[in-house]
Amino acid sequence: MESFLTVAIGLFVLTNLDILLVTIAFRLDDAYATIEILIGYTVGVVVGLAAAVVGGALAAELLRGGAFLLGVVPLGLGIWGLVRRRPETGAPSAPGDFGASVGPGEPDEPDEPDEPDELDEPDEPDEPDEPDELDEPDEPDEPGEPSSTAGTSRQPSRRGRIGVVSVTALGLNGENLAVYVPFFAGLAPIERLVVVAVYLLAAAVLFLVALGGAHLAGDTDHPTWIDRWIVPTVLVFVGGYVLVSGWLAA
Numbered sequence: 001m002e003s004f005l006t007v008a009i010g011l012f013v014l015t016n017l018d019i020l021l022v023t024i025a026f027r028l029d030d031a032y033a034t035i036e037i038l039i040g041y042t043v044g045v046v047v048g049l050a051a052a053v054v055g056g057a058l059a060a061e062l063l064r065g066g067a068f069l070l071g072v073v074p075l076g077l078g079i080w081g082l083v084r085r086r087p088e089t090g091a092p093s094a095p096g097d098f099g100a101s102v103g104p105g106e107p108d109e110p111d112e113p114d115e116p117d118e119l120d121e122p123d124e125p126d127e128p129d130e131p132d133e134l135d136e137p138d139e140p141d142e143p144g145e146p147s148s149t150a151g152t153s154r155q156p157s158r159r160g161r162i163g164v165v166s167v168t169a170l171g172l173n174g175e176n177l178a179v180y181v182p183f184f185a186g187l188a189p190i191e192r193l194v195v196v197a198v199y200l201l202a203a204a205v206l207f208l209v210a211l212g213g214a215h216l217a218g219d220t221d222h223p224t225w226i227d228r229w230i231v232p233t234v235l236v237f238v239g240g241y242v243l244v245s246g247w248l249a250a
Helices: 002-015 017-028 034-083 095-102 158-174 177-185 189-216 224-249
Strands: none
Touching: 002 017, 002 177, 002 189, 017 034, 017 158, 017 189, 034 158, 034 177, 034 189, 034 224
């Protein structure tokens, strides 16, 4: 039991680094209240975990003894993610170096002198415009009626802010399905229940860590190295783990 719990906790930590940083970013935004972030965060975690459990159970039921072959999916995605990373080569050339990269060319032919323009005939004087009619003064707005431009800068409602956090959390948790579905497919039913309980507890701890990190951090950006290296490496690891453990069990 200790082996699959160790793997489960390691997967949770590595696949939720982006969720941690995004939650901190929401907490740093004064427009979002803590309860709004908590509701959206909980929706994303619960729905994503439920999808992983159901997907893993269906895969285990349909594939029976071959469920471990699903490890090919994250393994392939991880290898592809690592292979397609290309180091940045070369720096953009300076504006003055543009001609050097093209090479010497033939000298330009001198431009032919422009022919003198024909004398334009003098324009006829415009007729004086008729005086505009005096506009009547606008009637003052009645008290209590909102202005027509009052809604242009209106902040999203509380339900809208919760929706933004929920959609963001769902998107980030949805990316983890490629890791979690094969992992849950290789677990026994009792092991799935244990992992679900551990993940719910870990999600609560992660949210508390995000709240604490928001007090210490300034403006936090999403580091590019998380998506560039950590995510593909985790996919390769979990794919190899599912394949090897399933093959040994078979």
